[in-house]
Amino acid sequence: MFAARQVTRTAPRFAAQLRTPMQRRFASTAENEFISERQHIKEHAQGTTELWKKISLYAVVPALAVAGANAYWLWTEHWEHWSHLPPLPERTEYPYQNIRTKNFQWGDGDKTLFWNEGVNYHNHDKTK
Numbered sequence: 001m002f003a004a005r006q007v008t009r010t011a012p013r014f015a016a017q018l019r020t021p022m023q024r025r026f027a028s029t030a031e032n033e034f035i036s037e038r039q040h041i042k043e044h045a046q047g048t049t050e051l052w053k054k055i056s057l058y059a060v061v062p063a064l065a066v067a068g069a070n071a072y073w074l075w076t077e078h079w080e081h082w083s084h085l086p087p088l089p090e091r092t093e094y095p096y097q098n099i100r101t102k103n104f105q106w107g108d109g110d111k112t113l114f115w116n117e118g119v120n121y122h123n124h125d126k127t128k
Contacts (some may be wrong), residue, residue: 079118091121098122110122
């Protein structure tokens with residue numbers, strides 16, 4: 001029984017030793033194919049990197065500049081249009097608007113940090 005167990009343990013090692021010279025004989029061609037394939041992948045990746053770098057610099061950056069200029073032009077046109085309109089009528093004051101349980105820590109304490117006088121409505125009669 002002990003001998004049978006010993007044979008089953010050493011059999012895989014013995015078979016591996018027999019296979020090793022055979023694998024070494026074919027390793028040179030497989031290894032060369034692997035190296036050439038890796039080299040091809042590396043060259044392809046370098047070419048792709050250069051392509052995307054050129055796309056980023058010569059297409060995306062000018063497109064962002066044109067889009068920014070367009071947004072600025074539309075913004076100024078919009079506010080130019082609003083400057084010619086008559087003043088808006090007083091807005092309806094609802095009880096849930098401008099609730100202040102305590103004053104803000106900046107300015108006069110009644111306006112939020114992101115207050116814009118041209119857009120936000122402020123009822124001066126309701127201030128404390």
